[in-house]
Amino acid sequence: MSDHVPRTVLDSLNLGLHQAMHDDPDVVLLGEDLLDPYGGAFKVARGLSSAFPKQVLTTPISEAGITGIAGGMALRGLRPVVEIMFGDFTTLIADQVINHLAKFNGMYHGQAQAPVVIRTPMGGRRGYGPTHSQTLEKYFLGVPGLTVLAPFNLLGEDPLGAPGQLLCEAILRGDSPALFVEHKLQYLLKLHATQELAEYSVSVHHMGVQFDRPFYALRLKSAPAAQITLAAYGYMAQLALDALHQLAYEDEIFCELLVPTQLAPFELAPLFEAVARTGRLLTIEEGTFSLGWGAEVLARTAETLGSGLRTAGRLAAREGVIPVAPNLEAESLPGTADIIRRVREMV
Amino acid sequence: MDHNAQLYRGLLAIRRFETLLMAQFKTGIFPGTTHTSLGQEANAVGVLTHLAEDDVVVSNHRCHGHFLAYGGNPQALFAELMGKPSGVCGGVGGSQHLHWRNFYSSGVQGGTVAMAAGMALAEKRAGRGAIVIDFMGDGTLGEGIVYECLNMISLWQLPILLVLENNQIAQTTPASLAVAGSIQQRFAAFGIQTVELDSSDVLEILPLAGDLIRQVRSQREPRALIVTTARLGSHSKGDDTRSPRELERLWQARDPLTIQAGRLSEDTRKAVEADVEAAIQGAFAAALAAEGGMR
Known part of the structure; x- marks a missing residue:
């Protein structure tokens, strides 16, 4: 229209x-x-x-x-x-x-x-x-x-x-x-057009019955096999993508990013496939840490892959009120630097 | 059957359904719990006699009387309460979560008012001329969403009749410990025209409800009817903390069945009673014989 x-x-x-x-x-x-x-x-x-x-x-x-x-x-x-x-x-x-x-x-x-x-x-x-x-x-x-x-x-x-x-x-x-x-x-945020994502290979798993709730998997083209799987959604997925890019160019650590658009019900098959290859999973969310999205994703991945999941981590917001002061607010919420730090620890 | 006998039949069908239900609860065929409308039957019959085919009815936890007066099948309701596949909602909803045709009930007090308001908004947009009738109680007034919805019902002039059955008790808490100020003025404050009646007599409720339903239908705006009534049974199966003397007084003064029976000849009354007895016992036996349930 x-x-x-x-x-x-x-x-x-x-x-x-x-x-x-x-x-x-x-x-x-x-x-x-x-x-x-x-x-x-x-x-x-x-x-x-x-x-x-x-x-x-x-x-x-x-x-x-x-x-x-x-x-x-x-x-x-x-x-x-x-x-x-x-x-x-x-x-x-x-x-x-x-x-x-x-x-x-x-x-x-x-x-x-x-x-x-x-x-x-x-x-x-x-x-x-x-x-x-x-x-x-x-x-x-x-x-x-x-x-x-x-x-x-x-x-x-x-x-x-x-x-x-x-x-x-x-x-x-x-x-x-x-x-x-x-x-x-x-x-x-700008919508990434395919040409802007030329560096990346983006695969889309089509989920859902009445309508498509795509589950995206992104990694750098021509990079070596991913060493760790990152899982994030919404705005945090963009921060994770930024981290993935920096880790590749600055640390030569290669990640794959999995981005569901349907958070619940939990349908995680594409994520399980990715983690089966890397053995490592870091979940990233802006909500507080305890009993969050990442906890459920990790639990299900562990149940499905057993010892195939070797290293697991969760990154989330600090458990407290979110302050107004910009420096205090930034400390309370996970950012790109936090993702990079956690990935370095895990790989 | 004359008008008075017909009304008595409607009241008695609800009464016998629920007295049989309570008697049979002891045998263990009904899971969970239930809320009866003993003493409030005249509200269901007096209001719902005026329904048009496409009208929508929303009720609450105390909904058997409304369901039966709407035209719901007693056999399907018994089966629902027994948790059987042949029940109104396959045994999933039970006593307080019923949906059949344009009848809906649910178990969280204030939320039913929001459901009903949304349905009235849908009917207003559809322009089919149908209206919504929503049954609430004095206990419902304790929840905040009610006031959000009264505001929007009035703002948007929704075609809804709010029927507040004021039985003056919420579970075990008397209204004197739960409801401050005036109930009528709650509606009035939102600009909803409201009529009050203190009666358990179906012949008094019927014409008043009919007037209000006509107004909602023709003027496409909300009305409220507050009926002061008496709950003659316990809240659920046996949790009545009122004194036997108080209950005795209420049964004497406020039983809609006694009031209406007094208007019939003995022959007519007995004929209606025999007819209802056969219908309710038949519905119960058929529900019991159906597959599934507790045994």
Whole structure:
């Protein structure tokens, strides 16, 4: 519907929403401060209320209410999308997600579906402080009936760009509720076009039934066999890619980076194949360390590969509040330098 | 069958379903627990008699009466409570998680109001003329999401009738220890027109509910009905802390079955009772004979 080529993740997500609303008038976006000219706190919704005035509903500050309402709408055939302004506020919607949206299909014995997509930006590094910087999706991983998705900043084959395509397809084709995890700094990341990634070989494992949730594997072309597998998603995947590049050129340590776009349910076959070759796995996430995404990924890899997993590590945020002061904030969150340090230790 | 006899039949079908359920719980054929609507049958019948085919009903943990008054099959409900594949939801949902046609119930109080509001928003967009009826209780008022939803129901003028069954007790906690201020003013504060009635008489509830449902249907805006009622049974299987004297007083004054039976000739009453007895016993026996369940 547009000749516009998305340049950033933000562009791509915005195009994905436009496309979904254009394709299906039953797609309705609910959230706070969505109307133009503001277009949402991070501008992902920009232009939508002008182009599709009947499909955008700006709401009071009622995260639980709008999520529950979206559940009721979905049970009656609509395809609602909810924008939660900051990922930190997903605690307010937990009951609606866990006890309502994710339950309907199972508890009504398959006789009802609630395909709601809940989009929200997680993450720090903007100086927003303790209640506006967290990465909380780990609390929603492993909720039966809930899909958790996170886009990666590739351009891909689709004119929407990979993030917009993932979002658009989740909205139009998903048959269960999904938490779509964005990241505040990821919005501004450039989408890597194939030519810019010429140094890399990118293989894509196509996962999912109703729609594709690609699982990417990236390594440097013509590099020796990878010595370690890195696993990361979302914004951390970009930091891991930066680390992979530096490690190759500065340390001659060669890594392979595995990037899922579906975090839950956990479907990790491409990762197991990669780790079976390297024997080493480092998981990288911006959430806090204990009981996080990496813990589950490592546990499953160990269960699957047994002694084939020789060395394992997790990199995550320090367990404390995320400070506003830039130096303190940077110390609390894992960065590229931390990834490089951990990889050197492990190889 | 005349109107009064028909209403008595509706009330009695719920009553016999639940008294049989409670009697049979002791035999171990029903897993888990259940909440009965003994004493509140007139709300279910008085409100849901006015349903149109496409209307949507949302209920809560105390939903058997609403389900049966909606037209739900007692055999499928018994089977559901027995945990059988032939149940309403294959035995997965049990007593408080039912879905059949446009009927939905769920077990977390405040969330049902959000479900209902979302459904009313869907109906408003669809423009089919259907409305949503949402049953809540005085206990539901303790959860914050209710107020978020009342605000949006009013802001967006959603076609919904909120029926608050004020039985003045939440599990074991009397409303005097849980509900401050006025219930009516809670709705009024959001600009939702509200009618209050203190009655267990189906003939009083019926016309009032009918007026409100007509208003929601024709004006496409929300209404609330607060019915002060009496829960004559325990919260679930046997957790009533009220005194036998208090319960005796409520049974004497507030039993909707007694009130409605008084309007029938003895012959008519007996005929209805025999008819309901056969239907409920038949539904129970058929559910019990079906495959699956506890034994």
